[in-house]
Amino acid sequence: MSTTVKAIDIVVSDLGAAIEFYRRLGLEFVPDPYMPDNHAGCDLPNGLHLMLDTEDMRRKTTEGWTPPALGRTFLTFEYDGPAAVDATYAELVSAGVHGLQEPFDAPWGMRYATVADPSGNGVDLYATQPAS
Template identity: 80%
Template sequence: MQGTVKAIDIAVSDLGAAIEFYRRFGLEFVRDAYMPDDHAGCDLPNGLHLMLDTDDLRSKVTANWTPPAVGRTFLTFEYASPDEVDKTYAELVGAGVRGLQEPYDAPWGMRYATVADPSGNGVDLYASLPAS
């Protein structure tokens, strides 16, 4: 049986902090009217729906679930240029966001960097390198 990916759900420890963090990337989350302290969603331009669920909610809806010690989700944002990757990384780290990987020219032809959201989930920033 083949399904269709319609949504991505990220477990977070602090919903408010996560909403503020992802707002820096232009994502506007709407808190759920029935669970405003535990669930928020954001419609993406490509038709996907991105959700944030608190660890508390996740543990109620998934049997035996506990938050991982280290985040295993990496949400990835593409930028128009390598300079934008560098600038975004510097702005985030300057604002107190934890950097996981400083910008570098990856062997697969991209300028690449990684930061952590407030719950420790990875957020990759990349742009294609100019053809040489």
């Protein structure tokens, strides 16, 4: 049996706020014409599809589902350099996004920062540090 990961689904509280947040990170979500208030999708390179579903949609499609107290999955964005991580983090936080971890030089050789999307899902921002 062969399987392929084709899509990742992020559950959000407010679809419009999530679409705007991810737009700031360069992703363009398109609301589904059949469920414009509950589902949107974004095609990524290599055939991967990223989806946003509202909590209401998830409750309707998964019996007994409730939002977790804390997110367990973090979507990660790679940047060209450390300055871009710092600038993106600063832009997001100044726009009211909740910063979870200010940019720092990680011991594994990356500039790293973390914010929360409007529903509290973690979003990491990173860049590989230049070789010294």
